[in-house]
Amino acid sequence: MFSYPTVRTSLIFLAIAVAGLLVADIAITTANPWQDLGRFFLGVATPNFFSTEGLATALLRTIAFAFVGVTLGSFFGFLLSLVYRFLPVRIFCAFIRAIHELFWALIFLQFFGFHPLTGVLAIAIPYAGIFAKVYSEILEEADQEPTRLLPPGTGAIAAFLYAKIPDCWVQLRTYTAYRLECGLRSSAILGFVGLPTLGFYLESSFSMGMYSDAGAMLILFYVLIATMPLWLKPKLLPIYILGAPFFLGEGLPIVWGNVERFFTEDIIPAPLRDGEGLAGLMPWLGDVMVTEALPGVWNTVVLTQIALVATGILSLLAFPLISKHFGGPVRRTSGHVLLVIARSTPEYILAYILLQLWGPSMLPAVVALALHNGGIIGHLIGRQSNTIHLRPDAPHGFARYTWELVPRLYRPFLAFLFYRWEIIMRETAILGILGIYTLGFYVDSAIQNIRFDRAMLLILITALLNIGVDALGRYIRRKLALQTMPTC
Known part of the structure; x- marks a missing residue:
């Protein structure tokens, strides 16, 4: 059931995501994006093995x-x-x-x-x-x-x-x-x-x-x-x-x-390798932090929060596809196929495909992360909804969804969502290799320029950021009395 802490937490994360949308680079930049998308689906429909x-x-x-x-x-x-x-x-x-x-x-x-x-x-x-x-x-x-x-x-x-x-x-x-x-x-x-x-x-x-x-x-x-x-x-x-x-x-x-x-x-910082000592190390660290680390962290966090909320919304919309409380076996089979495709496609591959079709921006990354993780959570919540027994006089349609099922599934849904928070951030960082300005972009650029000392420092910052989000996710699950490790 809904409770004040869960509703308040959900609204806070929703507000953060909306604020992130105001500063994020969300755009389609290709000349004919829908034509390219149609060509892609035609290619899937006519595969050449x-x-x-x-x-x-x-x-x-x-x-x-x-x-x-x-x-x-x-x-x-x-x-x-x-x-x-x-x-x-x-x-x-x-x-x-x-x-x-x-x-x-x-x-x-x-x-x-x-x-x-x-x-x-x-x-x-x-x-x-x-x-x-x-x-x-x-x-x-x-x-x-x-x-x-x-x-x-x-x-x-x-x-x-x-x-x-x-x-x-x-x-x-x-x-x-x-x-x-x-x-x-x-x-x-x-x-x-x-x-x-x-x-x-x-x-x-x-x-x-x-x-x-x-x-x-x-x-x-x-x-x-x-x-x-x-x-x-x-x-x-x-x-x-x-x-x-x-x-x-x-x-x-x-x-x-x-x-x-x-x-x-x-991987030894350049000032130490060149004999400049600590006097040269601090300016080097400052340059890396200002020009690469801080912009990368900012974009990674913004994109993660937008993708997290988009994942949650998509999960709540997707679970009825496989729930026995909505429709018959044909519709549930079709829903299973759609969710299998969504959760089986790696975020990186999906983001790569969308970047080719829509051009470089955060939009392909948001859609890729939301589809993959929303497919996973939607599948798990849908399975959990099948264990719920409704009264014979329970309402049908939209009323069944809003008044009977979502309130009962909301707490496990939040547990799954916060459990995947750190995973979404890991994927967000790595999507930078595709050209999105997250931490992975700066790591890849440093490696391409044979500046391995900078790359290793940025990877270390990425790891610390992920550890921090994982710890924050566990803290929120404990405060909301959600399952520490959700299972289904």
Whole structure:
């Protein structure tokens, strides 16, 4: 049900988003945006699956990077979850998961080059931090009764394996499967920085106006995600995990001298590297903060807040598409298809497509973030609405939506929305690589100009900003007595 604190918080965030719209760069700058959008949809409707050589290989490598990266991330994340209660571990995990996979890829590209290790580590490292957090919360919320029923003298390891793990196994397995789906999306967008996954061919097709080719790649990706329950069988997992490394490709050999130089020279601030000492460091820091960090942080925060509220509005509009309380099975099936497409399309790919069609501004980023995250939250809230039993005399239509369902779903809806706040900010920062003036734009520019010291400082600022938003989101959920970790 609605309460004064939840309504007040919602209105505050709505007001911030409206204020953000007044200062944001929201515009369509292309000459014929709707004509280009029509050409794109025509390309999706007439896909060409046989024009691009190497498409099957790119699809296999997309799957391979996801499996290897998620496997390593889940393994080390589980180990970290066992000691997650210690503050240094929590800080370490918060830091590594606050840096987006594409930022990690850009870092590793500077010294590993186009080697499979770049893509694997770019997924595995942030995912280890995510797994550590979620696994620890699942283990903490496990029922303690089985542990108390064990015979006296049972060791801690035996109690953990025989009492706690069986009780948490379904949740651990379900979340890991979901994270694998996320890994497939992460793997696909690694192609935008040059790795041989699906995103590489998608970007090439769009840049040449080959919309039928791009449509074929998107359809293949949707089919891959939608059919996961069919091909992702527990009995086949060992085969996938053992076979995936053989499909990563070889890439270029690693020059270990570049690795050493990157850590000992390239990322050292220029004044310290040139012998100017602390006297030259402060002006250097001031220049980076004024010309790059502060504008990047401002645009990142503004875009995040607009996208957060747009996500919330779209989620509330989308959940009836799959709710049993509205319409019949045909409409719900159509709704499921629409939400699967929305939540399966990575924000980065969707923003890239819209930027090509509408031109550079914040609008493509807002729409991309809202569609993807709104599809996720709308799907979860729609599923939760199906657990609600209405009275036989309950109203129908709009009255059912406004008076019966939304008040009952509003608190879990807010829990999901604030839980995704930090994720939306991570994506907002990385969208700068596409030319939007968020922190990612300045990071990418620094790397392009071989100023790795500036790039690393900006990535550090991005991580701290994400950590701060994550902490603020948790604080708001606690103050509103929402679930700390929403589940559905």
